[in-house]
Amino acid sequence: MQAWHEIVVEALKANDIRLIPYVPDNVLKPLIAAIHADPFFTAFTTAREEEAVGIVAGGVMAGMRGMVLMQTSGFATLPNVLASLPCAFHIPVLMMISERGTLGEFNLGQAAVWRTMRPALESLAMEYQVITRLDECGFQVDRTIRQALMTQQPTAMILSPLLTGGKASPVKAGG
Amino acid sequence: MSVTTAHNAKKMYRFDLVKRLVARLKNDEAVIGGIGHSNFDLFTAGHRPQNFYMLGSMGLAIPIALGVAIAQPRRKVFALEGDGSLLMQLGCLSTVAAQAPKNLIILVMDNGTYQITGGQPTPAAVGTDYVAVARGCGLTSAAWAADEEDFERLVQRCLETDGPHLIGLKLDAQGPAGQTERDPVQIRDRFMRGMGVKQSKLPG
Ligand SMILES: Cc1ncc(C[n+]2csc(CCOP(=O)(O)OP(=O)(O)O)c2C)c(N)n1
Numbered sequence A: 001m002q003a004w005h006e007i008v009v010e011a012l013k014a015n016d017i018r019l020i021p022y023v024p025d026n027v028l029k030p031l032i033a034a035i036h037a038d039p040f041f042t043a044f045t046t047a048r049e050e051e052a053v054g055i056v057a058g059g060v061m062a063g064m065r066g067m068v069l070m071q072t073s074g075f076a077t078l079p080n081v082l083a084s085l086p087c088a089f090h091i092p093v094l095m096m097i098s099e100r101g102t103l104g105e106f107n108l109g110q111a112a113v114w115r116t117m118r119p120a121l122e123s124l125a126m127e128y129q130v131i132t133r134l135d136e137c138g139f140q141v142d143r144t145i146r147q148a149l150m151t152q153q154p155t156a157m158i159l160s161p162l163l164t165g166g167k168a169s170p171v172k173a174g175g
Numbered sequence B: 001m002s003v004t005t006a007h008n009a010k011k012m013y014r015f016d017l018v019k020r021l022v023a024r025l026k027n028d029e030a031v032i033g034g035i036g037h038s039n040f041d042l043f044t045a046g047h048r049p050q051n052f053y054m055l056g057s058m059g060l061a062i063p064i065a066l067g068v069a070i071a072q073p074r075r076k077v078f079a080l081e082g083d084g085s086l087l088m089q090l091g092c093l094s095t096v097a098a099q100a101p102k103n104l105i106i107l108v109m110d111n112g113t114y115q116i117t118g119g120q121p122t123p124a125a126v127g128t129d130y131v132a133v134a135r136g137c138g139l140t141s142a143a144w145a146a147d148e149e150d151f152e153r154l155v156q157r158c159l160e161t162d163g164p165h166l167i168g169l170k171l172d173a174q175g176p177a178g179q180t181e182r183d184p185v186q187i188r189d190r191f192m193r194g195m196g197v198k199q200s201k202l203p204g
Helices: A004-014 A029-037 A049-061 A079-089 A108-114 A117-123 A134-151 B014-023 B037-044 B061-071 B083-088 B092-099 B130-136 B148-160 B184-194
Strands: A017-022 A042-045 A065-071 A094-098 A127-131 A155-159 B030-033 B051-053 B077-082 B104-110 B142-144 B165-170
Touching (some): A004 A017, A004 A029, A004 A134, A017 B061, A029 A042, A042 B092, A049 A065, A049 A079, A049 B061, A049 B092, A079 B184, A127 A134, A134 A155, B014 B148, B030 B037, B030 B061, B037 B051, B037 B077, B051 B184, B061 B077, B061 B092, B061 B104, B077 B083, B083 B104, B104 B130, B130 B142, B130 B165, B148 B165
Parallel strands (some): A017 A042, A017 A065, A094 A155, B030 B051, B077 B104, B104 B165, B142 B165
């Protein structure tokens, strides 16, 4: 059985998604490591998620498809640039978001910002998929990427803790 | 490189500088015009299919140009970014320095103000030296243009040598010479044709 990050890498390669700027997240570690280990990809950190959206927008318009990696809190910094760049210009900027703030979150800040993510995506009228199951992961990632490219629209793929295991609390409740 | 400092650089007219830049572009170089009056003057200097005009996403002219530069390493790519916009996304200079794209050239259009919103001074106007900031971020080829001739010389050097390069331009308070047509989907479509990425039977 393949791990979720191996499935994602396969779908990225199948769709020629090469440019991967990101702000890191703990849950994304195996995906980030796999992408860096593979010369197919051009992957690097940026100072802000907004910057990474700009880089992928530029790359895609010049013929190199890309995807931004981030966590929930990173997404919360993005609505303005999403609205005025990929949404307004119809640029297929792909995003993969590691979902923090739900299903056993230990940090109230993460839990609070989590509540803004779906309303923001919905009010931007952005297509998004929540990936929860290993057996559906490949299909969802592949089809979501293809639809974004064919319809020239940005899209978000949310990696649920149901898929990744998330980041569990280091201490017991009340402990 | 030039030893011009932020204090003795001549304050120049943005539209004149943009025209001088465009006149030197002979190899379908890409130019990304940032929010504010940078993209207005780029558009007014005469549309080229290799121009992209930002309408929002303040601070992203340099990141967009970096993406284009990575995707097409044989094409020179210019970012025209206002000082207020750069200030909002200063971290991108470190990203550029880390990726070190040889074909990227950044022009900082420094009028000390947010001109398009009424000319309010930026917090950096009092003493921030953007060329020094860029050097501090690791962009060693960064210089203020002393005057128009120096600017032309620096642009030619950027076209002929490996970058990344950054040119600081001190501007006078004159407004833009025109206004960009605000049709983002058309702008994107034409830019992709200009980059040779999109073929279409629909006339461009
Ligand atoms: C995130 C964000 N904040 C504020 C604005 C409003 N705004 C639009 S352009 C601009 C000023 C841009 O200044 P600068 O980049 O120096 O360009 P100039 O207007 O001087 O040409 C501001 C504050 C905005 N569009 N987006």
